[in-house]
Every structure is written in C-alpha cells, then in structure tokens.
Amino acid sequence: MELTRLPLLKSALKSRYPQLAVFIVMLVGYIFAILAGLIGTPVGSHNFSIVFVWIAWWAILILVAVPFFGRGWCAVCPIPLPGEWLQRGAVLAPPDKKPKWLNLRVPKMFRNIWLQNLSFLLLALFSSVLLTTPTITGIVLAAMLFAAIGLSMVFERRSFCRYLCPVGGFIGLYSQTAPAELRIKDKQVCAKCEGKPCYNGSDTGYGCPWDVFPGGLTKNTYCGLCMECIRTCPYDNIAINLRPFSADLAKPSAKMDEAFKAFIMLGSAMIYAGVLLGPWGALKDAAYNVGTGAWFIYAATFLGIIFVVLPGFFALALSLSPGPSPNGRGGGVRVFSSLSTSLIPLGLMFWVAFSVSFVLTNASYILAALSDPLGLGWNLFGTANAAWRPILTSMLAPAQTLALVGGLAWSAHTAQRSGHEANVSSIPVIVYCFIATLIMLWLLL
Amino acid sequence: MNPRFSLVLLAMAGLVVAFAPLPVSFTAPQTRTFELDARQFAYSPSELHVSPGDTVTIRLVSTDVVHGIYIDGYDLSVTADPGQTATLTFVADKPGSFRFRCNVTCGAMHPFMIGKLTVGANDWLYRSIGFSILAILGLLSARPLITDY
Numbered sequence: 001m002e003l004t005r006l007p008l009l010k011s012a013l014k015s016r017y018p019q020l021a022v023f024i025v026m027l028v029g030y031i032f033a034i035l036a037g038l039i040g041t042p043v044g045s046h047n048f049s050i051v052f053v054w055i056a057w058w059a060i061l062i063l064v065a066v067p068f069f070g071r072g073w074c075a076v077c078p079i080p081l082p083g084e085w086l087q088r089g090a091v092l093a094p095p096d097k098k099p100k101w102l103n104l105r106v107p108k109m110f111r112n113i114w115l116q117n118l119s120f121l122l123l124a125l126f127s128s129v130l131l132t133t134p135t136i137t138g139i140v141l142a143a144m145l146f147a148a149i150g151l152s153m154v155f156e157r158r159s160f161c162r163y164l165c166p167v168g169g170f171i172g173l174y175s176q177t178a179p180a181e182l183r184i185k186d187k188q189v190c191a192k193c194e195g196k197p198c199y200n201g202s203d204t205g206y207g208c209p210w211d212v213f214p215g216g217l218t219k220n221t222y223c224g225l226c227m228e229c230i231r232t233c234p235y236d237n238i239a240i241n242l243r244p245f246s247a248d249l250a251k252p253s254a255k256m257d258e259a260f261k262a263f264i265m266l267g268s269a270m271i272y273a274g275v276l277l278g279p280w281g282a283l284k285d286a287a288y289n290v291g292t293g294a295w296f297i298y299a300a301t302f303l304g305i306i307f308v309v310l311p312g313f314f315a316l317a318l319s320l321s322p323g324p325s326p327n328g329r330g331g332g333v334r335v336f337s338s339l340s341t342s343l344i345p346l347g348l349m350f351w352v353a354f355s356v357s358f359v360l361t362n363a364s365y366i367l368a369a370l371s372d373p374l375g376l377g378w379n380l381f382g383t384a385n386a387a388w389r390p391i392l393t394s395m396l397a398p399a400q401t402l403a404l405v406g407g408l409a410w411s412a413h414t415a416q417r418s419g420h421e422a423n424v425s426s427i428p429v430i431v432y433c434f435i436a437t438l439i440m441l442w443l444l445l
Numbered sequence: 446m447n448p449r450f451s452l453v454l455l456a457m458a459g460l461v462v463a464f465a466p467l468p469v470s471f472t473a474p475q476t477r478t479f480e481l482d483a484r485q486f487a488y489s490p491s492e493l494h495v496s497p498g499d500t501v502t503i504r505l506v507s508t509d510v511v512h513g514i515y516i517d518g519y520d521l522s523v524t525a526d527p528g529q530t531a532t533l534t535f536v537a538d539k540p541g542s543f544r545f546r547c548n549v550t551c552g553a554m555h556p557f558m559i560g561k562l563t564v565g566a567n568d569w570l571y572r573s574i575g576f577s578i579l580a581i582l583g584l585l586s587a588r589p590l591i592t593d594y
C-alpha cells in the first residue's frame with residue numbers, strides 16, 4: 001500500500017518545514033543531553049543524558065522505530081545535521097551547485113560497514129561504563145556530533161552516517177525487517193529520466209545524501225529516509241510503501257560486512273543479557289572496571305564470541321548440511337553470507353527481549369529526570385520525587401517469551417526461504433537459531 | 446498433512462504446553478532464612494532457591510553503601526544502611542523465577558545489581574522451550590507451502 005498517496009503526508013514530506021521543526025527539537029534535545037552529561041549530576045539514573053538516551057530513546061528506537069519504521073529514526077536524527085548544514089552552506093535554501101568544502105569521495109576500501117562494525121564494538125566493549133556514566137555519555141554524544149561535522153567538511157554527502165555511525169549500522173541491518181520502505185514506483189520512468197536529479201541534485205533539492213540511487217533500491221539498509229528524493233524527483237516517481245514484514249530478506253543479498261554485523265548484534269544481545277541482567281556479580285565487575293585484567297578477559301571473550309564462536313558454529317553447521325555442497329569459487333562464502341540474513345529477525349527480537357526488561361524496570365526514572373534533568377534538585381513538573389518502581393513486571397516474562405519464540409519462528413521462516421534461494425538445506429540454520437534462542441531464554445527467564 | 450489440520454494440532458499442542466500442570470515434588474513448607482550480603486554491585490548469594498509455600502526470611506546486610514532489595518513479581522522491598530541488617534519475611538506463594546534488584550541508587554552499575562529468586566522450578570522457562578520446539582515443528586510441517594515460492 002502506498003502511503004505517499006495520502007495528500008497530507010505527501011505534502012508534509014515534500015515541504016522542508018515540518019522536518020526542520022522536528023530536527024530543531026531533536027537537536028536542542030541532543031545538545032541538552034550533551035550538556036547534562038557534562039555538567040549534571042554524576043548519578044546516572046538521575047541525569048537526563050543517561051535516562052533520556054539509554055532508557056527513553058533506546059526504548060523507542062529498538063521497540064518501535066526500528067521494527068516498524070526501519071530507518072525512521074535516521075529521518076529525524078540530529079547528529080548529522082550541523083555537518084550537513086555546513087556542507088551545504090544552507091539550512092533550507094535550495095542548493096547552489098558549487099561544493100563549498102573538499103567534497104571528496106570516500107575511498108573505496110571504506111565504502112562498506114566494517115568501520116561501523118568497529119565503532120559499534122568499540123562502544124560495546126565499554127558499554128557498562130557508557131550506559132551508567134553521564135560524563136562518558138556526554139563525551140560520546142559530542143564526539144559523534146563533531147565526527148559528523150568533520151567528515152562533512154572532507155567528504156561528500158553523509159559519510160558519517162553511511163560509513164561510521166555506530167548506531168546506523170544496526171539500524172540499517174534491522175531496517176530490512178520493517179513493514180515500510182521507500183522505493184521508486186516505475187522503473188521505466190527512471191530509465192528515461194535525464195540527469196537523475198534524485199542522485200545528482202537539482203534546484204528543488206539535494207542529490208541523495210546517503211549516496212544511494214533511489215532507482216536501484218532493493219533493501220532499506222542504506223536509505224536514510226531523508227526524503228530528499230521525494231523533493232527532487234521531477235516525475236513524482238518516489239513512493240513510501242507499507243509492505244509485509246522483512247520483505248527485504250526474501251531475496252537475501254548480504255556481503256561479508258553485513259553478515260558480520262548480524263553476528264555482532266546477535267552476540268552483543270546475548271552477552272548483555274548475561275552480563276547486565278544476569279545474577280553474576282563478577283561479570284558485572286569485569287565489564288565495568290575498564291583497563292583491569294578482568295576487563296581484558298571480558299573484552300577478549302566478547303570479541304571471541306562475536307568473531308569466532310558464533311560465525312564458527314554457523315559455518316560448521318552449514319558445512320554439515322546435507323545435500324550437494326555449493327560449488328564454484330566463493331560458493332561457500334556466498335552461502336554463508338546469504339544465509340546469515342536469517343539471523344536478522346532473530347537478532348532484532350533478542351534485542352527487543354533484552355531491552356523490554358531493562359526499559360520496564362527503569363522507565364520510572366523518566367518522570368523524575370523530566371522534572372530534574374541535571375539532578376540539581378529542580379522540580380519543573382512536580383515529578384522530581386517520583387519513586388523508582390518497576391512497571392508491569394508480571395508481563396515481562398511472557399513478553400520476552402513471545403519476542404524470542406516469535407523471533408525464532410521468523411528467523412526459521414527466513415532461513416527456509418534463503419536456503420531455498422541458495423539451494424541448500426535450511427535445517428542447520430534452524431537448529432543454530434534454536435540453540436541461540438534456548439541460551440537467550442535461559443539467560444533472561 | 447492438511448495445513449488447516451496441522452494448524453489446529455499446533456494450537457492444541459500450544460495450549461497443552463502453556464497450561465499443562467508440571468509434576469511438582471510435594472515438600473512440606475519450611476522456614477528458610479538467607480543471609481544476603483549486598484555490595485556494589487552484587488548480592489551474595491545471588492541465586493536463591495526455595496519451595497512454594499516456604500516462609501522466606503531475607504536478612505540483607507549492606508557491606509559498603511546503602512543498598513536495598515526489590516523482588517519482581519512479589520513487589521516487596523526493604524533497604525539496609527551501610528553495615529546494618531534489614532529483614533524481609535514473606536511466604537513464597539508464587540512459583541516461578543523472579544529477579545530481585547537493588548532499589549536504592551548505589552552507584553554507577555546500580556541498575557544492573559540483580560539477583561534471582563526461584564520458587565519451585567522455573568516452569569516458564571520449560572514452557573518457553575516447549576513453545577520454541579512447537580514453533581519449529583509448525584514451520585517444518587508447513588514447509589511444502591514454502592517451497593512453492
């Protein structure tokens with residue numbers, strides 16, 4: 001179903017003002033979170049930066065935005081804006097064609113998501129400190145803002161979003177499961193279209209900031225839903241559609257960087273479930289005391305699970321698979337990466353099950369932090385003393401089971417399809433997903 | 446197999462997994478007392494096992510700063526000042542596995558200061574594993590439909 005048929009939505013997207021209004025609110029909130037992190041109370045659960053970033057934003061992102069809107073968050077994300085405005089030399093004005101800064105192309109070797117995999121892991125290894133220490137959260141938020149500005153000055157388009165953002169990598173991966181997409185309506189129209197303004201820009205808007213040619217979109221991963229192509233396409237050939245869940249995974253097309261992203265996210269969810277929500281104090285100590293011997297062991301184990309154990313057993317399972325082995329050079333690699341797309345729904349639902357627990361137990365901090373964002377004893381809305389209280393704890397276990405079992409079925413179904421596509425049995429992948437789900441159930445329940 | 450028939454079968458099996466009573470070993474209710482040390486950011490012992498119907502007393506001892514305990518599902522809590530002992534007594538009348546967590550902000554990792562109370566067996570875990578197996582079986586039995594893609 002085409003959503004852009006709705007005239008109100010269409011004109012709201014074509015105009016730059018509604019988006020700008022959201023941008024400004026987001027940017028103000030973001031800068032406030034940086035300041036709160038740096039100057040507010042060091043007590044995480046009473047600091048706006050921790051409570052609004054890691055509880056409120058995270059809950060909305062992983063429970064709503066990604067599963068239902070894919071890259072929807074990127075459509076309103078404030079991080080790349082200052083850089084983009086500087087790069088364009090304009091906030092709203094139609095583009096003038098002269099590049100204002102270096103405008104280099106990102107070198108070919110970096111045009112993949114390996115750097116995003118690394119930047120995510122870098123944060124993941126320090127996550128216990130990052131999640132709980134306002135100054136660190138403030139510094140990381142500021143660093144992302146400045147990295148985006150710096151890259152915008154050197155490279156063309158949104159190179160930070162495409163190649164470096166630690167969040168953007170997994171949003172892109174999981175956006176393939178969302179029931180919404182931006183696509184062209186008619187390939188013939190694009191074929192005849194002179195100049196491809198959606199990619200090259202025109203006087204109605206900028207060429208795709210995400211360096212994507214909309215006419216070639218087959219998956220959501222790299223389209224940031226910035227809506228520029230809706231403004232630039234002279235033939236009104238861009239649509240936002242509702243579609244079945246995980247439509248992009250029907251014909252998997254994953255490269256190794258994306259395959260490893262799936263393992264990284266799956267592994268991180270399992271490790272966090274054990275370390276953060278488990279009853280084992282020694283693990284928490286190791287994860288929190290960055291730089292100690294225990295932390296190095298924790299970090300090495302973390303990386304070992306993600307880069308060796310999970311992909312290793314996956315490859316092993318595939319190699320034990322009955323039936324003819326994929327022949328031809330790179331056949332095994334191709335099967336590995338295309339079947340790894342089956343882990344995408346599983347990983348997303350692991351994150352949902354993990355986050356739902358964290359969010360329900362800590363949601364009550366949001367009220368208090370709203371009234372006293374810096375932890376300085378303010379009481380703006382009279383809710384500063386709202387007591388901490390987990391909500392809906394009786395719903396928690398059933399909700400987690402629903403997410404995990406649903407994710408397992410969803411992944412097994414995806415495996416059946418991609419196995420069929422790649423002409424190999426899906427049973428080993430299904431068994432792999434089943435075992436991963438058992439571990440996650442045991443960790444969370 | 447007729448797909449509609451297997452769906453009905455699957456739904457029935459799901460209900461059995463969800464609600465069938467699991468075997469319980471009947472033990473007369475006892476009185477159980479636990480000495481629970483709380484420090485930043487862990488309890489020790491961090492996993493408590495009791496039987497349904499037991500009268501449980503938790504003597505919470507804070508060894509560094511103020512800590513507390515809140516038991517999910519039972520919605521009970523108590524806090525203990527540094528070096529002090531606080532006592533919480535209740536009847537473990539709800540079976541299952543419950544997280545307990547610190548309810549006083551006690552430092553950075555406070556939100557993750559968590560332990561686990563299991564009353565009887567962790568039935569829901571076994572039921573969830575049952576659901577997982579059913580989900581896979583259901584999909585595999587529907588596989589003929591999928592190869593038509």
Ligand code: SF4
Nearest residue numbers: 074077079161165168
């Ligand atoms: S990729 Fe990262 S910085 Fe870019 S819009 Fe998405 S979340 Fe924001």
Ligand code: SF4
Nearest residue numbers: 190193197198233237
């Ligand atoms: S501008 Fe429109 S018609 Fe032209 S290539 Fe882009 S999407 Fe197709």
Ligand code: SF4
Nearest residue numbers: 208223224226227229
């Ligand atoms: S210009 Fe179009 S294709 Fe490119 S990121 Fe924006 S919305 Fe997606």
Ligand SMILES: [Cu+2]
Nearest residue numbers: 512547551558
């Ligand atoms: Cu505590």
